[in-house]
Amino acid sequence: MNKTTPPATRQKGTPWSTPAQLLTDVPLPAAAILETPLAHNLAWMQRFADDHGAKLAPHGKTTMAPALFQRQLEAGAWGITLATAVQTVAAHAHGIARVLMVNQLVGRPNMALVADAIEAGLEYYCVVDGADNVRDLGAFFAARNLTLNVLVELGIDGGRCGCRDAEQVDALVAAIAAEPALALVGIEGYEGMIGGDDEIAAVRAYGERLVDTVKTLRASGALQREAPIVTASGSKWFDLIAEAFDKAELREHYTPVLRPGCYVVHDHKLYAGAMEAIKARDPALEGELEPALEVFAHVQSLPEPGLAIIALGKRDIGHEPDLPLPLRLYRRHDDDTSAPVDVRSWRATKIMDQHVFLEIPDSAEVAVGDVIAFGTSHPCLTFDKWRRMLLVDERLAVKEVIETCF
Known part of the structure; x- marks a missing residue:
């Protein structure tokens, strides 16, 4: 009797091959490291130490x-x-x-x-x-x-x-x-x-x-x-x-x-606040660290006015000391040249294993299948949830798959 070969194991948030486009070729959620801020942070902190x-x-x-x-x-x-x-x-x-x-x-x-x-x-x-x-x-x-x-x-x-x-x-x-x-x-x-x-x-x-x-x-x-x-x-x-x-x-x-350690991707709140304090202590300091880690996920359900359920949870993104921070919305029918919508005024109110509860305006133009990019507060607690992360450019093209060793 012939045995069937099981399908190849595929880690979450990764395409079958690169190059790929994050919004169209990758099963979400996916954790992405932004190429330009990453390079900036590497150079900035090394220069700080050298100085x-x-x-x-x-x-x-x-x-x-x-x-x-x-x-x-x-x-x-x-x-x-x-x-x-x-x-x-x-x-x-x-x-x-x-x-x-x-x-x-x-x-x-x-x-x-x-x-x-x-x-x-x-x-x-x-x-x-x-x-x-x-x-x-x-x-x-x-x-x-x-x-x-x-x-x-x-x-x-x-x-x-x-x-x-x-x-x-x-x-x-x-x-x-x-x-x-x-x-x-x-x-x-x-x-x-x-x-x-x-x-x-x-x-x-x-x-x-x-x-x-x-x-x-x-x-x-x-x-x-x-x-x-x-x-x-x-x-x-x-x-x-x-x-x-x-x-x-x-x-x-x-x-x-x-x-x-966290400087390499920085963050959107905890260490962003620390960076502001550092700049206040030394106004002559040139430049600053920039957030380079985001997690992308689909809008999964719109069950009632003012609430969106996102296909993202504790298994995908850190939630201490702050819940995930919504940044931008990408409409499911837009192409990769369309400008995303700023949704930083929206607010995550609850996180479960695979779901985020997102408080949105009643008038928000959002649909199931849209994609939201989330920022983090304290990047360590997001990295350990991924075995593979994506290095992407400014147009969200996947340049490299980065493996972790937790």
Whole structure:
């Protein structure tokens, strides 16, 4: 009896082949990265880091897209920041040669993944904040005859990981010194958990604390690198961390590393607001980041006046801290030269697994089958919902299919 061959698996939101046109050749919903803003953002952030005498190691967990990692490196990035051993191995398998893992490396299976990658040529760094982990790492990597580069993580009260005070740092440095397989090469921090009545002053103080700590460690002889690493910076306060790092002594004797991730596609609200604040703090700053990620979906139903149901849901687009943001409407019978309709005044009110409830004017000219482009707030939570995303030009022609490795 003959067996039938199952049809080829087709990932959502992708055409069978390229070139293709997003609105006519792709089954929607689909996630699209706009080519021109993407190129602009890559160049803008690299120039910002260069202007402040810092290296750029973009946080790859935002996209987990090796094709975007390569673009960031081609634009001048020093390396790629990642969060886990599995992410590290995925990046290395796609040609990434230097990874800064800003997390503790915990658990023998994760250590084995990293050790294999180091043996295969990966330049790897992780962070530590406790003696138990230091001893485990020291024993494991000694048994593998490898040296593991580590950075002390400097935390904040009430924050996530990291040493809370100088005494903890001193004790940790002593524990690292007792492990021949570990090389202490710098200090790491994350300012994104800082709050309070005056966040700006607190972030500035934390940046200065990082700089003072790495200088102290270097003066003590504890750091095993000629130009020790000092690194921090998420996507909200990167200007304040760059300000703390932009000192002649750091430029000459250290390796300051900034590691924002969301800048690569930016967004339409959360980080758009952060960009406005950065521009307000530095009015002379030229240009700004631009949103480059949109998700396209059909109007599926018009069940009652003032309500459109969109064929888009939690499985397709991020919805924290804000619901999807409607941007433009493309009428189903228009060709690709027709101007879309601005629908930024419309409002998403609810999201389910596969549906968005969209509040629209009673007089809105909209029909089932029309397409709406949505923006996002916080791009990380959209990327992880797609295994393939589309790079499109200004006319929404698909130029490339970009794979993710979540």
